[in-house]
Amino acid sequence: MKARVTVTLKNGVLDPQGKAIEHALSGLGFGGVGQVRQGKVFDIELVGTDKAKAEADLKAMCDKLLANTVIENYAVEIA
Template sequence: MKARVHVMLKDGVLDPQGEAVKHALGTLGFSGVAGVRQGKVIDLDLTATDAAAAEAEVRVMCEKLLANTVIEKFTVEIL
C-alpha cells in the first residue's frame, strides 16, 4: 500500500522560498504569478493492508517527524 503526504506552511506563515520562486518567475518573464507557496510531497511504501490503519499510522508519522505541526499543515492520501 502507498501513501502520499502533502506538507504546506500554514496560512499566515511567511514563505521565503515561495517568495524566491515568485521573484525568479517574474525575472523569467512570468508576470502573471501573484503568489507562490512551496511545500513538499512525501511518498511512502507501507506494509499495511488496512487503509484506515495505514492512514492513522501515517498521521502519527506526520505529527512526530514528517511535519512541523506548529507552522505546517499536512494531508494524507492512501493510494
Template sequence: MIKARVTVTLKNGVLDPQGKAIEHALAGLGFGGVGSVRQGKVFDVELQETDQAKAEAALKAMCDKLLANTVIENYSVALT
C-alpha cells in the same frame, strides 16, 4: 501494501521566504501574472500494512512526529 502521498505545506499566515524567492525568479524569467507562490514538500510512502484504517493512523503519527512541524505546517494524506 499500501501507497500514500503526504503533502506538507506552510499554514496560512506563516512567512514563506522560499516561495517568495520562487515568485521573484519566475517574474525575472518573464512569467508575468504570478500572484504568489507557496512551496511545500511531498512524501511518497509505501507501507507493508494492508488495512487502510491502520495505514492512515500510522501515516498521521508519522506526520505528527516527524514529517510535518504541526506548529507551522499543515499536512494531507492521500492513499493511492
C-alpha cells in the same frame, strides 16, 4: 499500499522560499504569476493492507517527523 503526504505552510506563516521562487519566475518573464507557496510531498509505500492502521501510522509519522504542526498543515492520500 501507497500513500502521498503533502505538507504546506499554514496561512499567515511567512514563506521566504516561495517569495524567492515568485521573484525568480517574474525575472524569467512569467509576469502572470501571483503568490507562490512552497511545500513538500512524500510518497510512502506501506506494507500491509489495513487502511485504518495505515491512516493512523501516517498521521503519527506526520505529527512526529514529517510536518512541524506548529507552522505546517498536512494532507494524507492513500491509494
